[in-house]
Amino acid sequence: MTNQKSVWLRLLKLPSLLTVLLLAQGGVRGQGKEVRIAAAADLKFAMEELAGQFEKQTGTKVDVTYGSSGNFFSQLQNGAPFDLFFSADIDYPKKLEAAGLAEPGTLYEYAVGRIVIWTPADAKVDVVKEGWRALLDERVQKIAIANPEHAPYGRAAVGAMQKAGIYDQVKAKLVYGENISQAAQFVQSGNAQAGIIALSLAILPPMNDGKRWGIPAELHAPIVQGAIVLRNAKNKGTALAFLEFVKSDAGRALLSKYGFAASRKK
Amino acid sequence: MDALWLSMKLAACVATILLLLGMPVAYWLAYSNWRGKFLLESVVALPLVLPPTVLGFYALVAMGPRGPLGKLWIALFGHGLAFTFAGLILASVLYSFPFAVQPLIASFESVDRKLLDASAVLGAGSLRTFWRVILPLSLPGVVTAIVLSFAHTLGEFGVVLMVGGNLAGVTRTVSIDIFDRVQSLEYGEANRMALLLLMISFAVLSVVYAVNRRVWTPWAAKS
Numbered sequence: 316m317t318n319q320k321s322v323w324l325r326l327l328k329l330p331s332l333l334t335v336l337l338l339a340q341g342g343v344r345g346q347g348k349e350v351r352i353a354a355a356a357d358l359k360f361a362m363e364e365l366a367g368q369f370e371k372q373t374g375t376k377v378d379v380t381y382g383s384s385g386n387f388f389s390q391l392q393n394g395a396p397f398d399l400f401f402s403a404d405i406d407y408p409k410k411l412e413a414a415g416l417a418e419p420g421t422l423y424e425y426a427v428g429r430i431v432i433w434t435p436a437d438a439k440v441d442v443v444k445e446g447w448r449a450l451l452d453e454r455v456q457k458i459a460i461a462n463p464e465h466a467p468y469g470r471a472a473v474g475a476m477q478k479a480g481i482y483d484q485v486k487a488k489l490v491y492g493e494n495i496s497q498a499a500q501f502v503q504s505g506n507a508q509a510g511i512i513a514l515s516l517a518i519l520p521p522m523n524d525g526k527r528w529g530i531p532a533e534l535h536a537p538i539v540q541g542a543i544v545l546r547n548a549k550n551k552g553t554a555l556a557f558l559e560f561v562k563s564d565a566g567r568a569l570l571s572k573y574g575f576a577a578s579r580k581k
Numbered sequence: 582m583d584a585l586w587l588s589m590k591l592a593a594c595v596a597t598i599l600l601l602l603g604m605p606v607a608y609w610l611a612y613s614n615w616r617g618k619f620l621l622e623s624v625v626a627l628p629l630v631l632p633p634t635v636l637g638f639y640a641l642v643a644m645g646p647r648g649p650l651g652k653l654w655i656a657l658f659g660h661g662l663a664f665t666f667a668g669l670i671l672a673s674v675l676y677s678f679p680f681a682v683q684p685l686i687a688s689f690e691s692v693d694r695k696l697l698d699a700s701a702v703l704g705a706g707s708l709r710t711f712w713r714v715i716l717p718l719s720l721p722g723v724v725t726a727i728v729l730s731f732a733h734t735l736g737e738f739g740v741v742l743m744v745g746g747n748l749a750g751v752t753r754t755v756s757i758d759i760f761d762r763v764q765s766l767e768y769g770e771a772n773r774m775a776l777l778l779l780m781i782s783f784a785v786l787s788v789v790y791a792v793n794r795r796v797w798t799p800w801a802a803k804s
Contacts, residue, residue, distance in 0.1 A: 490746030
């Protein structure tokens with residue numbers, strides 16, 4: 316009995332210790348000038364370079380968390396401590412703005428996403444030559460796309476297949492990844508023979524040694540991607556400065572280098 | 582509702598397979614005197630500590646056309662194992678393995694050795710001893726193993742997400758369905774399903790604890 320009691324006492328002390336640690340950490344965090352960004356997973360490489368250059372120019376630390384835009388949206392609604400949100404879809408930041416959770420007037424369309432049909436280099440079907448017909452080939456048993464119910468790239472993939480008139484024929488072959496990266500992973504591991512993924516993923520390692528065929532942009536609704544500064548940002552000034560940097564010529568050039576078409580030029 | 586039904590079906594299949602597979606493994610782990618036994622015990626417990634993403638990732642690669650399992654499956658059936666119900670069963674059996682085996686080991690080990698000796702002295706072989714002595718005395722452990730592997734599979738998320746491909750009626754289990762609905766901001770529907778799952782899980786776990794506390798006994802005690 317006494318033994319049990321002491322265990323309970325120790326357990327009770329644990330949370331208070333954790334609280335002290337968390338508070339201490341919070342104090343350190345508050346002092347820094349760093350900007351905390353929630354970014355869609357497909358931005359990973361572009362954002363790393365953007366953050367690196369911004370850090371070099373301003374000396375401000377940029378802390379980026381990558382994930383699914385929908386997840387971030389739910390988290391931000393519940394007070395996640397981010398200063399800036401780069402969504403893979405313009406709808407989420409728009410909804411945050413409408414809900415009064417974002418800084419009014421800071422919504423920025425940073426890019427328009429493009430999609431490609433992608434296969435590994437050793438695929439038996441040549442997607443570069445065949446285009447859409449590659450998906451109809453019987454050797455392609457599974458086609459991976461992002462879940463069209465909530466992923467913008469998945470919606471665009473379905474829209475494009477419908478417009479190309481092949482959707483009903485390939486519908487049974489489709490498998491859904493949680494997001495565009497998982498769809499790519501299904502193809503890369505060989506479990507699906509082809510996928511419709513973001514150009515920004517297809518041009519980077521390890522996907523860039525595969526074969527790809529660009530889906531014409533007019534076949535699907537534009538995948539407009541938006542960023543916004545959040546209402547309860549700790550470092551609003553720095554967040555705005557980072558957004559300005561993304562808007563600058565250098566920032567836009569960098570984004571297009573990573574496969575994100577600039578939105579204004581369209 | 583389809584998703585919930587699918588999850589129930591998956592959990593029932595997995596619990597049945599794990600019971601059949603778990604009993605010999607647990608028997609061996611409970612009674613073997615091999616010195617290296619601890620290694621196998623660690624392997625059995627691995628799914629408890631490994632993140633589902635690790636299991637799911639290995640399962641996905643193993644099921645692919647370059648993986649050993651995928652090669653075999655494609656040779657046999659002409660299609661891959663990922664994105665199929667069979668693939669989900671396989672991944673879930675791995676994932677829930679310790680939840681079946683560990684309660685079995687614990688209850689096998691708690692059987693009084695003197696009874697086993699008595700059974701042997703009276704001329705019963707080890708199989709007969711298992712059926713007539715060990716198993717009847719381990720029934721609470723067996724019930725726990727069945728119920729826990731069922732419940733754990735019902736609540737499975739990460740592994741299914743990694744190898745399932747989210748196909749309605751085939752691999753879209755209830756946890757994936759809930760996740761999808763949260764992602765699509767259909768909070769009401771997500772809430773409804775989540776609450777249903779919560780109640781089922783609570784009911785299932787209550788059975789385990791009631792049995793272990795002998796609040797009621799699902800089998801007649803023989804004197």
